[in-house]
Amino acid sequence: MPLDKSTPQMPDTTDEDRRRVLLAADPREAIGRCDPGDADLIMSDALAKMRAGRPVPPLMNAMDEARNWAAMASLFEIKAYALACYNAMPPKDQAAFLVYVSGRDTRGR
Known part of the structure; x- marks a missing residue:
C-alpha cells in the first residue's frame, strides 16, 4: 500500500x-x-x-507442554484456560496456587 x-x-x-x-x-x-x-x-x-486451539495431551512433561501451548495461545485463551483450571481445583490447591503466583502466604504469614 x-x-x-x-x-x-x-x-x-x-x-x-x-x-x-x-x-x-x-x-x-x-x-x-x-x-x-x-x-x-x-x-x-x-x-x-x-487461536492456538485447545492444549494437546502431554506426551512427556505436562508443564513443558503447557508452556509450549501458552507460548502459542492468544491472551484470551490463556485467561480462559487459567480461570477454568483454577476453578476446577479443590480449595486447598487453589490456596496453594495463589501462594505460588503471589509470592506470599495467603494465611498471613
Whole structure:
C-alpha cells in the first residue's frame, strides 16, 4: 500500500507502522457498519483462526507442554484456560496456587 499525503501523520513511526494502521482501518470501518450479528460472526471467525486451539495431551512433561501451548495461545485463551483450571481445583490447591503466583502466604504469614 503506497503511503501518500492522505496517510495519517504519525510522528515517530515507520512506514511499516503507518501501513499497518491503514490496513487495519478499512476492516474496522466495515465491521462497524455491519449488522451487530454479522459483525459478531466476522470477528469470532477471525479470532478463531488466530487461536492456538485447545492444549494437546502431554506426551512427556505436562508443564513443558503447557508452556509450549501458552507460548502459542492468544491472551484470551490463556485467561480462559487459567480461570477454568483454577476453578476446577479443590480449595486447598487453589490456596496453594495463589501462594505460588503471589509470592506470599495467603494465611498471613
